[in-house]
Amino acid sequence: xxxxxxxxxxxxxxxxxxxxxxxxxxxxxxxxxxxxxxxxxxxxxxxxxxxxxxxxxxxxxxxxxxxxxxxxxxxxxxxxxxxxxxxxxxxxxxxxxxxxxxxxxxxxxxxxxxxxxxxx
Numbered sequence: 001x002x003x004x005x006x007x008x009x010x011x012x013x014x015x016x017x018x019x020x021x022x023x024x025x026x027x028x029x030x031x032x033x034x035x036x037x038x039x040x041x042x043x044x045x046x047x048x049x050x051x052x053x054x055x056x057x058x059x060x061x062x063x064x065x066x067x068x069x070x071x072x073x074x075x076x077x078x079x080x081x082x083x084x085x086x087x088x089x090x091x092x093x094x095x096x097x098x099x100x101x102x103x104x105x106x107x108x109x110x111x112x113x114x115x116x117x118x119x120x
Contacts, residue, residue: 006038011114015047017071024057024064031063035070042071046078049117053110055086060094072103085113 007018017038026034042050052068054060060068072082084106087095095101107113 013047014049014117015045016051016053018053019057021056024059031067035067039074047080050075050080050082051085051113053085054091058088058090060091083113085110
């Protein structure tokens, strides 16, 4: 069974989490495992900002939103600001319908998101 990966990159003291295109189709148990695999390095990094770069996924369902919320809750303990970058029209619509677009600023791309986090 293939487990989709999440890449984590750094830009200064900002962490960027990039889900693979197949992340939107992960089963619940794999998504929970992926959450731990992403959060462990973020706990060690203690970034000042976190960008979820969604440019490689088209649709985000409830499991994926749960992943985003779990990550958000954990990094906020360290005072980390969380933003979304590169969300597709489908993902933007779901973030809007769930009201999560009021929790996380949404930027067109990673560069714009990083610039916004660095300006705070």
